[in-house]
Amino acid sequence: MTTVILLFGVTVLTFSLIQLVPGDSMTASLSETALNDPAVVSAYRDKWGLDEPVTTQYAIYLGNLLQGDLGISRQTSRPVLGDLMTYVPATLEIAIPAMILSVLLGTGIGLYAALRHGRVGDQVVRVGSLLGLSTPPFWLALVTLYVFFYVLGLAPSGGRLSSWITPPPTRTGMLTVDALLAGQWMTWWDAVQHLLLPVAVLTCLTVATLVRFVRSAMLEVLDQDYVRAARAKGLPTATVLRRHVLRAGLVPVITVSGLAFASLLSGTVLVEQIFSWPGVGQYAFRAASGLDLPAVLGVSLFVAVVYTLVNLMVDLLYGVIDPRIRLS
Amino acid sequence: MTGPRIDLTPSESGDPVTTGTVPPAPGGDPRTQRLLERRRWAGRLRVRSVSSTWRQPSVVFALILLGVWMLAAALAPVVAPFDPVTQSANLYASPSAEHWFGTDELGRDVFSRVVHGARLSLPVAVIIVGVALAIGAVLGLLAGYLGRAADEVIMRVTDLVFAFPQIILAMAVAAAFGPSTRNAVLALIIVSWPTYARVIRSSVLSVRGADYLAASRLLGVGPVMALRRDVVPNAVGPAVVLATLELGNAVLMLAALSFLGLGPRPPAPEWGAMIAAGSRDLSMWWVSVFPGLAILTVVLAFNILGDALRDRLDPRYAKGLS
Numbered sequence: 277m278t279t280v281i282l283l284f285g286v287t288v289l290t291f292s293l294i295q296l297v298p299g300d301s302m303t304a305s306l307s308e309t310a311l312n313d314p315a316v317v318s319a320y321r322d323k324w325g326l327d328e329p330v331t332t333q334y335a336i337y338l339g340n341l342l343q344g345d346l347g348i349s350r351q352t353s354r355p356v357l358g359d360l361m362t363y364v365p366a367t368l369e370i371a372i373p374a375m376i377l378s379v380l381l382g383t384g385i386g387l388y389a390a391l392r393h394g395r396v397g398d399q400v401v402r403v404g405s406l407l408g409l410s411t412p413p414f415w416l417a418l419v420t421l422y423v424f425f426y427v428l429g430l431a432p433s434g435g436r437l438s439s440w441i442t443p444p445p446t447r448t449g450m451l452t453v454d455a456l457l458a459g460q461w462m463t464w465w466d467a468v469q470h471l472l473l474p475v476a477v478l479t480c481l482t483v484a485t486l487v488r489f490v491r492s493a494m495l496e497v498l499d500q501d502y503v504r505a506a507r508a509k510g511l512p513t514a515t516v517l518r519r520h521v522l523r524a525g526l527v528p529v530i531t532v533s534g535l536a537f538a539s540l541l542s543g544t545v546l547v548e549q550i551f552s553w554p555g556v557g558q559y560a561f562r563a564a565s566g567l568d569l570p571a572v573l574g575v576s577l578f579v580a581v582v583y584t585l586v587n588l589m590v591d592l593l594y595g596v597i598d599p600r601i602r603l604s
Numbered sequence: 605m606t607g608p609r610i611d612l613t614p615s616e617s618g619d620p621v622t623t624g625t626v627p628p629a630p631g632g633d634p635r636t637q638r639l640l641e642r643r644r645w646a647g648r649l650r651v652r653s654v655s656s657t658w659r660q661p662s663v664v665f666a667l668i669l670l671g672v673w674m675l676a677a678a679l680a681p682v683v684a685p686f687d688p689v690t691q692s693a694n695l696y697a698s699p700s701a702e703h704w705f706g707t708d709e710l711g712r713d714v715f716s717r718v719v720h721g722a723r724l725s726l727p728v729a730v731i732i733v734g735v736a737l738a739i740g741a742v743l744g745l746l747a748g749y750l751g752r753a754a755d756e757v758i759m760r761v762t763d764l765v766f767a768f769p770q771i772i773l774a775m776a777v778a779a780a781f782g783p784s785t786r787n788a789v790l791a792l793i794i795v796s797w798p799t800y801a802r803v804i805r806s807s808v809l810s811v812r813g814a815d816y817l818a819a820s821r822l823l824g825v826g827p828v829m830a831l832r833r834d835v836v837p838n839a840v841g842p843a844v845v846l847a848t849l850e851l852g853n854a855v856l857m858l859a860a861l862s863f864l865g866l867g868p869r870p871p872a873p874e875w876g877a878m879i880a881a882g883s884r885d886l887s888m889w890w891v892s893v894f895p896g897l898a899i900l901t902v903v904l905a906f907n908i909l910g911d912a913l914r915d916r917l918d919p920r921y922a923k924g925l926s
Contacts, residue, residue, distance in 0.1 A: 283767075286764060286767050286768075293780040294780070296780055297780050406904060406907050407900075407904065409903075409907060410852065410856070410899075410903035410907050411896075411899075412859050412863070412876065412899050412900070413860075414876075415896035415900070418883050418886075418892055418896070419893065419896070422889050422893075425886070426886045426887065426889075539769070541769050542771040542772060545771065545775070545864075546771070549883075550883055563779075564775050564778075564779055564864040564866055565864055565866075567779060567782070569779055572776055572779040572780075573776055575772070576768060576772050576776040579768065579769060579772045580767050580768045580772070580773075583767065583769060
């Protein structure tokens with residue numbers, strides 16, 4: 277329920293942004309040629325109820341949104357939602373592996389740092405995560421691309437597939453999956469090679485955020501009496517870690533993965549352009565730099581909805597993992 | 605940039621806070637000895653004063669970095685050998701004795717632009733943090749102290765802002781307002797004040813029910829006086845820590861916005877925009893590598909300082925993490 281109210285509020289926020297546009301939202305949403313066409317202009321005013329009071333305008337806006345109408349992109353002249361749908365699979369293809377890797381690495385490294393608390397290993401992890409948090413994502417992407425493509429020649433220059441390879445028949449839109457489904461191993465391998473750098477960069481950034489949380493969560497668990505008791509009764513370290521430390525430490529880790537997801541979403545917006553990766557992030561980059569307001573607002577609304585739903589899922593998962601917390 | 609909103613991250617600098625004093629008679633085996641050694645260190649670290657925070661190597665490093673950047677910002681016209689916006693025919697010159705960081709796609713000296721970039725980014729970051737902190741402090745105090753409806757309204761607004769990843773909302777706001785330095789600053793203030801409001805509200809809440817506050821009320825202390833004497837001092841520590849970390853975040857987000865083309869207009873020497881310009885041709889690495897290092901070092905310095913301040917000022921992180 278709170279999620280529904282929150283999402284409703286989010287639409288009020290994006291609507292107010294449209295209202296705040298200096299001048300007329302119409303000039304920001306329509307291209308030059310469209311503005312010179314009286315028919316288009318009056319159709320637009322009609323559709324968004326621009327001659328009505330603000331509250332009615334909002335009702336119309338919300339009605340359009342609920343029907344999946346996010347407006348028309350000025351750059352592509354296509355519906356924003358349709359654009360987004362074509363770009364989502366590419367983003368998922370790097371976001372899913374990056375998310376999985378981040379959670380695994382983040383938990384592992386965080387636990388390691390907690391176990392080595394105050395010693396060299398901990399310090400190294402700490403410096404690493406601080407560096408990761410302080411690096412502009414797009415710059416890290418650029419430097420990785422420079423080193424692995426330009427200097428070492430180990431990675432492709434960007435994009436999802438080498439130009440000489442025909443894309444596999446579209447089923448999911450994720451090229452690696454489609455290639456596998458079609459049994460095209462060469463295509464699959466080529467797609468995987470293109471994935472590596474973007475995934476690595478996104479993972480680095482997200483792990484840097486995660487590690488700090490995991491480390492402190494684990495430190496707290498390690499300090500619990502039951503862990504000391506388990507150790508004292510002579511259980512092997514591995515068992516103590518698996519059964520007593522990781523189990524209890526996972527609850528905060530799951531909460532934080534919602535946060536990791538946010539950093540991942542922001543990361544794609546700043547990183548995809550560098551890797552010429554045709555995903556939502558690149559779409560957002562182009563929309564922003566081209567001042568394509570309907571597309572920018574569409575992307576932000578879309579991201580906010582996805583992010584809110586992920587946080588809801590995290591809350592639900594929380595209840596599953598920790599029996600002490602159940603939704604009322 | 606992509607950093608957490610409410611920074612819950614506890615202490616990073618691990619000073620082991622074991623309560624023991626140095627036990628006598630060292631044990632025989634090396635493990636016990638190592639343990640005792642650590643205990644001894646712990647004892648020493650425990651008594652350190654505020655001034656010792658400033659003597660940690662990482663903090664000294666951060667202070668030096670920041671000092672250098674602040675000098676660069678203050679003295680940019682003196683330090684920079686060239687004008688940051690004057691173009692020349694010497695396009696894409698690689699780093700040399702004349703152009704330490706090379707020249708960019710319009711023949712401008714990258715070193716001069718990086719130095720002038722500090723003059724742009726640092727004050728802007730201070731403005732963003734200052735205004736956002738002021739707004740957040742007022743609203744956070746109101747929410748925490750008044751409670752009820754005021755609290756409800758203010759917290760629901762912060763929820764709205766937190767429904768977006770920070771840079772995404774900043775991007776939307778900046779795009780709606782139009783690209784300029786002023787609008788980028790506005791956008792970043794809009795997305796960052798809720799963090800302060802929440803932190804300050806929670807430190808207000810932590811003392812609201814305290815007996816000494818009730819006692820001072822009984823003594824006839826008015827709400828304004830109570831706020832000033834008993835409530836605000838409690839919120840100062842967390843706010844200072846947050847503001848320090850947010851200075852770094854502001855630099856990072858400003859760079860991200862102008863990377864997206866929503867920051868200061870060209871030819872302003874903004875670090876994020878310089879990286880974007882350099883990304884067009886990989887072989888001219890110097891055009892984007894140096895501004896990136898500038899952002900990295902500034903943000904890193906703020907993050908180290910913020911962490912150290914947190915260990916010092918925020919009692920929650922000083923205990924229970926040994």
